[in-house]
Amino acid sequence: MKNRSKFKLFWTIVTLFIGSLFIFSACTSTNKIVAQESGAQLWSQKCQSCHNAPPPNQFSPQQWDVIIYHMKVKANLTKQEQEKIVAFLKQR
Amino acid sequence: MKKSYILLASTFLFVLGANCLSFQNANAQTKSSSGDVFSPGVTNFALLGEFDYGMNITKNSASFGAPEMAVMPLYRQGRFFFESGIGASFDNNGPALDVGPINLSYMLSNDWLIRVGHFDALPFGRYPRTYDPGWINPLATGPVGFDSIGGYDDFGFQVQGSGFIGNTRLRAFASITNGPQLSLDPGSQGMITSASVADNNKSKMIGGRLSLNPSLSSNFSIGVSEYYTGNVGNSGTQYDGVGANLLAVDMNWAPTVTSLDGFIRLRGQLNAVHVDKANYVDGAGTYTFKNNSSALYGMFAYQPSMSSNHFLQSLMFAFMYSRAKTPSGAKWDLSSTNQYDVGLTYWFNWRTNLKADYDIQENGQNALMLSVAMEL
Numbered sequence: 001m002k003n004r005s006k007f008k009l010f011w012t013i014v015t016l017f018i019g020s021l022f023i024f025s026a027c028t029s030t031n032k033i034v035a036q037e038s039g040a041q042l043w044s045q046k047c048q049s050c051h052n053a054p055p056p057n058q059f060s061p062q063q064w065d066v067i068i069y070h071m072k073v074k075a076n077l078t079k080q081e082q083e084k085i086v087a088f089l090k091q092r
Numbered sequence: 093m094k095k096s097y098i099l100l101a102s103t104f105l106f107v108l109g110a111n112c113l114s115f116q117n118a119n120a121q122t123k124s125s126s127g128d129v130f131s132p133g134v135t136n137f138a139l140l141g142e143f144d145y146g147m148n149i150t151k152n153s154a155s156f157g158a159p160e161m162a163v164m165p166l167y168r169q170g171r172f173f174f175e176s177g178i179g180a181s182f183d184n185n186g187p188a189l190d191v192g193p194i195n196l197s198y199m200l201s202n203d204w205l206i207r208v209g210h211f212d213a214l215p216f217g218r219y220p221r222t223y224d225p226g227w228i229n230p231l232a233t234g235p236v237g238f239d240s241i242g243g244y245d246d247f248g249f250q251v252q253g254s255g256f257i258g259n260t261r262l263r264a265f266a267s268i269t270n271g272p273q274l275s276l277d278p279g280s281q282g283m284i285t286s287a288s289v290a291d292n293n294k295s296k297m298i299g300g301r302l303s304l305n306p307s308l309s310s311n312f313s314i315g316v317s318e319y320y321t322g323n324v325g326n327s328g329t330q331y332d333g334v335g336a337n338l339l340a341v342d343m344n345w346a347p348t349v350t351s352l353d354g355f356i357r358l359r360g361q362l363n364a365v366h367v368d369k370a371n372y373v374d375g376a377g378t379y380t381f382k383n384n385s386s387a388l389y390g391m392f393a394y395q396p397s398m399s400s401n402h403f404l405q406s407l408m409f410a411f412m413y414s415r416a417k418t419p420s421g422a423k424w425d426l427s428s429t430n431q432y433d434v435g436l437t438y439w440f441n442w443r444t445n446l447k448a449d450y451d452i453q454e455n456g457q458n459a460l461m462l463s464v465a466m467e468l
Contacts, residue, residue, distance in 0.1 A: 014298075027255025027262060029203045033308040034256075048355065049311035049346045051228040052442035059138070066138040066166045069173045069197075072205075074222065076254040076263040079202035 030080050039088025042081050050075070061090040140164045144226035146463030158182035162190075163468070171199040177212060192245060204253035211250065213243050215265040215301040216317045217340035217361040219389070226465025230357070230393045230410040232449035233461055236431040237387030237416025240424075242340065242363040244272050245286040246297070261305035263315075271297030271321040274331055274367065279425050281372040282383045284324050284336055284365065293332065295323035301340075312345040324367065331370055339364045354396035362388040374423065381421030389414035395439075408437040408445075430454040443467035 034042070047053035059067060068086045071077055077085070141163040147156050162179040174197075179190035195209030213221040220243045223229055248269030255262055270287035287297075299319030306312065317340040325331025342361040349356055367383035393410040412433040418424050435449040444466040451459045 027257055029201075029255055031256040031259065031261070031308065033259055045311050048348075049313070049344060050222055052439070054442055058442075062136050063138040066136040066168045066173075067140070069168050070138075070140070070164075070166050070175060073173065073175065073197055073207070073252075076252055076265075078254050078256075078261075 029078060034078070034080050034084075037084070039084040039086075043085045043088050046071075046075065046077065046081060046085065056089045056092045059089075064089045135169045136167070138166045140166065141468030142225050142227055143466045143468060144463065145465075146232055146461055149460040149462075150457060157463075161468070173197040173199070173205075201253075203255055204251070207250040207252070208248070210245065210247050211267075211269075212245055214246050214267065214269070214319070215252075216242055216244065216319065216338060217301075217342040217363060218315065218344060218359075219243075219342070219361050223359065225467070226447075226463060227443050227445060227467040229465075230408050230437050230447070231391070231412055231433050231435040232447045232463040233433060233451055235361075235387065235389030235391075235412060235414030236429070236453075237385075237414070238361075238363065238389070240280070240283055241365050241385050241387040241416060242338075243286075244284070244338075246270060246272075247287055247289060248296070256308075259308050261308060263303045263305070263313075264300060266300035267298070269297050271295065271319075272324055272336065274324040274326075274334055274336075274370070276331075276372070278374055279423065281374065282367060282370065282381060282419070282422055283385075283424060284367055284383075293323045293325065293327040295321050295335075297321035297336075299338070303342075310345070310347055312347075313343065315342045316340070317342070325370070334368045334370050336368070337366045339366075348398075350398070352394065352396065353398040354394060357391070357393040360388070360390040362386065379421060379423075381419055383419050383422065385417060385419050385422075387414070387416040406439045408435075408439065410435040410437065 037045075044053055064086055068077070068082050068089075072082055141161065143159070143161045145157065145159040147154070149155075158181050160179065160181040162177050164175060164177045167174040174195075176194040177192055179192075181188050181190070192210050193212040195207050195211060197205045197207045199205045213224075215221060219238055220234065224234060226232075246267070246269035248267055250265060250267040250269075252263075252265045254264070270289075270291040272284035272287055273292050275281060275283045275285045297319050298321075299317065301315055301317035303313050303315030306314075317338070319338040320335070322335045323333055324336045325334040340361060340363045343359070345358045346355060348354070364386045365383065369380060369382040371378050371380045389412060391410065391412040393408055395408040396404050399405050410433070412431075412435075414431045414433075416429050418429070431454070432452040433449055434452075435447055437445050437447045439445050445464070447461075447463045447465070449461040449463075451461055453459075
């Protein structure tokens with residue numbers, strides 16, 4: 001009985017997981033609303049949702065290039081958001 | 093079970109392959125305007141870190157704590173991104189070093205990546221993975237129970253990505269890892285603890301987190317995480333085959349409220365851990381229980397960041413309620429099951445703060461906590 005419920009649970013997770021991946025494969029990587037927002041708006045929104053937004057002059061452009069990847073990994077930023085935010089931060 | 097892994101792996105490859113193809117098309121379109129950020133010629137390095145120091149004052153004692161610091165070397169080369177962390181603190185035996193995370197990411201496409209290595213906390217909800225660092229957490233302490241019912245480190249493989257369906261953003265993390273282990277230590281028997289490098293059995297943990305951001309103009313998000321492993325016990329022992337299922341639901345909202353001259357933060361998370369029934373032995377004999385435990389917290393914070401008064405602009409007020417529910421029959425030592433925290437934070441700048449937090453516990457062991465934290 002225990003094994004049977006484990007089996008069911010396992011397949012439920014697998015089904016949900018595969019379903020999620022298929023949904024994602026149908027996703028678009030760009031969005032009109034994000035496209036219309038400026039780098040400054042996205043920087044404020046995305047950073048502020050978890051922590052204070054760092055001012056652009058806190059790091060060099062080379063450092064921002066790496067830190068934005070750290071945040072991409074941490075917060076799953078899309079490339080569209082990543083490029084706009086880093087462009088804003090590098091302007092200083 | 094082996095067929096399941098094969099199916100899972102095939103699906104990974106299929107979907108990731110599809111995403112790589114879509115990346116090639118998208119990249120061909122964007123290259124001319126923005127350049128290729130994945131160019132192998134681009135190599136960059138950055139060093140981040142954090143510092144945390146605090147003091148606890150209770151009715152009968154006052155104690156300066158141990159300072160903690162961590163440095164995080166980050167390195168990017170083309171599509172590869174490496175991150176690591178080295179922490180230093182003090183315990184009862186003197187200086188203590190802690191290493192982790194150490195992992196390598198590879199950008200499969202614009203919005204999808206894979207990671208291998210050690211993860212300092214699985215994406216099981218968002219606490220502690222995102223909100224625990226002292227320069228982010230507006231309180232000097234974390235929610236009760238979240239260090240033992242959640243926050244598991246692990247070793248393995250992870251795929252993550254994001255995309256849009258209409259104006260809804262989806263984010264996903266999925267992983268195959270060693271999985272947590274069943275603790276047999278007195279005081280925590282039946283609890284599951286973070287994975288170790290040498291797995292205690294052949295079973296792997298699979299699962300992940302899916303989150304939705306239903307309105308792109310606000311930063312409200314809600315996430316669901318689930319992980320499953322068929323075995324957390326040591327192979328060849330009576331605990332071989334004891335499975336575990338982990339569930340978490342989390343939410344986060346941080347809007348700017350112009351009528352309040354500032355912004356608020358609302359966060360919440362519920363963790364539930366289920367471990368199959370097992371027999372445990374201690375000095376008093378054998379006892380049996382099924383580990384159904386849960387921990388939850390809700391936090392509200394407000395900072396009048398648009399106030400005309402400079403001092404007020406830098407203040408943040410926070411309140412947190414947290415609760416941990418331990419299974420009946422367990423002999424765990426959770427110091428409290430209900431905890432209330434009221435805090436006041438002064439921000440010297442965006443990454444340095446001084447916090448005062450009054451911690452009210454159900455067992456009456458209330459404490460005033462003072463701490464200073466800085467992002468390095």
